[in-house]
Amino acid sequence: MPTSTRRGNGSVAEPVARSPIAPAGPTGTRGAWEVSSAHSKAALRLADMTALSKVLVRGAPGEVAPLLCEHLRARREDGSLIVGTGPDSWLVLAPTGRSDAVSEMIASRLRGCTSLVTVIDVTHGSVVLRLSGESARRALEKVCAIDLSDRATPNGSSFRSRVAAVVSTVVRDDVDGDPSYLIVSDRSSGQFLFDALADAGQEFGIGLTGYPEQEI
Amino acid sequence: MIRIPCPHCGPRNSDEFSYIGEEKRRPGPDTSPTEWRTYLYSKSNPAGWTTEQWFHAAGCGKFIVAERHTVTNEVRATRPKPRFERSNAGAEAGGGSS
Numbered sequence: 186m187p188t189s190t191r192r193g194n195g196s197v198a199e200p201v202a203r204s205p206i207a208p209a210g211p212t213g214t215r216g217a218w219e220v221s222s223a224h225s226k227a228a229l230r231l232a233d234m235t236a237l238s239k240v241l242v243r244g245a246p247g248e249v250a251p252l253l254c255e256h257l258r259a260r261r262e263d264g265s266l267i268v269g270t271g272p273d274s275w276l277v278l279a280p281t282g283r284s285d286a287v288s289e290m291i292a293s294r295l296r297g298c299t300s301l302v303t304v305i306d307v308t309h310g311s312v313v314l315r316l317s318g319e320s321a322r323r324a325l326e327k328v329c330a331i332d333l334s335d336r337a338t339p340n341g342s343s344f345r346s347r348v349a350a351v352v353s354t355v356v357r358d359d360v361d362g363d364p365s366y367l368i369v370s371d372r373s374s375g376q377f378l379f380d381a382l383a384d385a386g387q388e389f390g391i392g393l394t395g396y397p398e399q400e401i
Numbered sequence: 402m403i404r405i406p407c408p409h410c411g412p413r414n415s416d417e418f419s420y421i422g423e424e425k426r427r428p429g430p431d432t433s434p435t436e437w438r439t440y441l442y443s444k445s446n447p448a449g450w451t452t453e454q455w456f457h458a459a460g461c462g463k464f465i466v467a468e469r470h471t472v473t474n475e476v477r478a479t480r481p482k483p484r485f486e487r488s489n490a491g492a493e494a495g496g497g498s499s
Contacts, residue, residue, distance in 0.1 A: 256409065256461075271461045272409045272481075330414055344410065345460050346417065352459045 204235035205312060205375040209393035216282035220396035227392025229318035231382055234367070235375065236396055237313050238284035242275040242291055244302035249275065252294055259343045259356045266367075266401050268343045270354045276307075276369065280400040284308045312375035315358075316382055317365035320389040325366055327385040329355065349381035360399075403474045408481050409461040421454035424466050448472055454482060 200219040210223030218236035242253065254260045256269040265279035265287060279287045284306040295302045316325060322333045328349040332338065343356040353370040370378055383391055403415035428440050445451070451471055456464050464482035469475070 257411075272463060274462075345462075346410075346413070347459050 202236070202309065204233050205372050206233045206235065206379045207376065208233070209395065213395075215396055218281055218396075221393075223393060223395040225392030225394035227318070227390055227394075229316070229320045229324060229386050229389045229391045230394045231379070231386060231391055232315045232317075232394045232397065233375075233379060234313040234315050234396065234400070235311075235372075236281040237308075237401060238277075238279040238281060238287055239306070239308045239311055239313070239369070240277040240279070240284055240287045240291060241305045241307045242277065242295075242303065243273060243305075244295065244298060245300040246273050248298045248300055249273075249295060249302060253277075253291075257343055259341055259358060264401065266356070266358065268354065268356050268369075270343065270345055276354065278313065278367070278369075278401050310372055311369055312372055312378070314368045314375075314379060314382060315365060316368065316386070317360055317363055318389075319364065320386075321364045321366055324382070324386040324389055324391065325355075328381055331355070333357075349378055349385070351378050351381075353378065403469075403476065405455060405465075405467055405476050406479050407457050407460055407463075408465055408479050409463055410457065413457070413460055415455075417457060417459035418455040419458050421456055421464065424452040424454050446471075450477075 200214045200217050202218045208219065208221035210221055212219050213222040214220065215236055220236050221233060242249065246256070250256065250269070253275050254267040254269040256272050259266055259268040265277055268276045268278065270276045277287050277291060288304050288306055292304050325348070326333055329346060331344055331346050338344070338357050340357050340359040343354060345352070345354045347353070348355060348368055348370070351370050351374045353368050356367040358367050359365050368378065383393065404412050405415050405418055406412045423444055425440060428436055448471055450468060452466060452468050454464055455467055466480050466482050467476050468478045
């Protein structure tokens with residue numbers, strides 16, 4: 186029986202970390218995480234991506250933004266996604282188990298900054314969902330008041346607003362030309378947000394899918 | 402509905418913001434009790450243009466200053482709230498965030 190006990194206690198079985206969202210279908214492990222191994226071929230898919238590594242960066246906009254990413258934008262780099270979540274805050278999403286490496290990489294890059302910079306691993310404090318498919322925009326529009334048109338929210342843009350009344354960071358991150366949104370919110374709201382998005386997507390035939398091979 | 406153009410995030414519905422109150426300069430430490438009382442409890446509450454603070458709780462998490470018409474709810478200008486703003490400490494000191 187898998188447990189949530191901290192690693193390094195000898196007899197503790199893997200996995201040691203779980204998403205707050207009940208996994209859809211059968212489960213497997215990815216790194217230290219229990220993840221859903223379901224596979225959906227539906228035109229609209231919702232996946233729990235909480236096992237991703239998440240690193241929060243705070244610092245002075247003038248110094249950090251040129252080195253990471255502009256506010257309201259997202260940028261891919263070395264298998265990670267750097268998101269400008271606020272005028273002075275950034276979120277780095279990377280494959281599972283990479284939070285230490287990413288934190289060190291970001292800290293070393295920002296070492297030359299003269300103002301205070303904070304780099305924090307928030308992997309276990311937030312959830313990440315991915316809503317993808319042709320009708321992803323129409324499903325998300327049902328629960329989010331922001332203009333999601335290509336003109337206002339093109340691929341590579343991000344914003345922070347309410348999704349189903351939950352304060353979330355939304356990143357437009359298309360996969361192979363397929364519209365896709367990453368939605369990041371607090372861990373405690375994860376199950377509610379997942380259920381709300383699954384409900385919003387019902388009329389488009391949403392399928393709940395597992396943690397993908399290509400993580401980010 | 403009031404639409405507030407956040408200087409960081411763009412136009413947003415006012416339900417993403419918390420209303421803080423009329424924009425005032427915080428008095429210096431040597432201010433008299435009467436002036437402190439005026440600062441804390443007296444509102445001008447005009448039927449017209451007023452300058453007030455809002456907090457973008459469900460967005461960038463920043464305090465902003467907005468000029469709003471209290472009768473029509475039109476918002477004609479917004480700007481980031483300067484970090485430090487005291488009556489005895491340089492009028493427009495501070496950067497773009499609080």
